Every structure is written in C-alpha cells, then in structure tokens.
Amino acid sequence: MPQFAQAGLPYDRRTVRADVKMVIRSPLPFILAAILAAAQPAPAAGHPLDPLSYREFWRVLELLRDAGHMDRKTRFSQLTLQEPPKREVLAWRPGAGMPRKAYAVVRRGEKAFEAVVDLTADRIASWSPLKEVHPNWIEDDFKAMVDKVLEHPDFVPYMGNRRPTPTADSWIATSWR
Numbered sequence: 001m002p003q004f005a006q007a008g009l010p011y012d013r014r015t016v017r018a019d020v021k022m023v024i025r026s027p028l029p030f031i032l033a034a035i036l037a038a039a040q041p042a043p044a045a046g047h048p049l050d051p052l053s054y055r056e057f058w059r060v061l062e063l064l065r066d067a068g069h070m071d072r073k074t075r076f077s078q079l080t081l082q083e084p085p086k087r088e089v090l091a092w093r094p095g096a097g098m099p100r101k102a103y104a105v106v107r108r109g110e111k112a113f114e115a116v117v118d119l120t121a122d123r124i125a126s127w128s129p130l131k132e133v134h135p136n137w138i139e140d141d142f143k144a145m146v147d148k149v150l151e152h153p154d155f156v157p158y159m160g161n162r163r164p165t166p167t168a169d170s171w172i173a174t175s176w177r
Contacts, residue, residue: 041080048089048098052081060102060117067124069106069115077135082116101125105135 052060060079064070082103083089092098100119105112112130116118117123 025158029069046094049081052079052100052102056100056102059122060104061121063117063122063124064104064115067127069108069113069124069127071108073109075107075138075140077107077138079104080136096128105130105134107138115157 057079064074073076080103082101084098084101088098097120099121101151102115102119104115104117106115107113112133112135113127114130115123115127118125
C-alpha cells in the first residue's frame, strides 16, 4: 500500500509516481519474467482447427530463419494452419493431442516458396520452390504497381484533369477487372 494511503492522506499523482518509480527501479524482475514466459512451450490448441497462436507464428519464423530461408527482404503471402485430414479431426476428442503444422507461402525477391512447418516435431517438413505461379499479392506489390502507374507519362496529366493533385493516396488501385 502506498505510504500516503497508509497515513490517510489524499491521493496525489506526484506521490503515486514516486512510489511507482521506487517499486520498478530495477528492470531485472521484468526481464526474468519475459525470459521465463518465452521459454514456455506453446500451449496446446483447444481444437485441431484453432488458428495458429502467436507462439506458433514465432516458432515458424524462428525455424525458417535458422534454416536460412529468411532474410530482411523475405515476405509472406500466407502463413496459416495446415489443416489436418478430416478423418483425424472427426476422431479427435478434447484433451487428446493433435499434430500441428503451419503452411506458408514465402517470397524472397522474385522467387516464391511453399513451406510446411511441423510444429509438433519442431522442424521444417518441406520447402519447395513455386514455379510458373505468382503468389497472392501483398502490400509491396500494390505499392510497386502504384509507383509504375505514376511513372507513366500519360497518367499524371490525365488524372490532373480530374483531380488537382494526383498522388498514390488520392486514388485506389485494384487487380480486379
């Protein structure tokens, strides 16, 4: 209990802040708590079709990074639960274990890869290049498209007739026809 409350004094923000500073002077307990929390295994999903938890997402990223499949330019078009076969889901009972796998479409520059990460075995189950396909668009693709359109010599004057200042923020680009 803060000193001023024990003495029956009214709350004063300055006193409260001084007491709080005194209590959290050392960050060591917070660092220790963060390390212990990170060391805990990901909790088992409540149902086989539950989405990936944040710990499972992080584990996928760590495994891909440690295997050399990620760099600063790596982007993900998709990262989701790879659903188990239907017969296994139907046979599952609460409390029973169920293998968890993640499916990812990974983009590194112009190349795309398909990855399956076995979270139960804590390993990359498969990593294969995608050929003759383009993964679904991500924000970087839309930005690149906007930049290309704005570079076209006819576009800005044409849009200038309709709007006073054509910029990437003043119009919408879509891949739908």
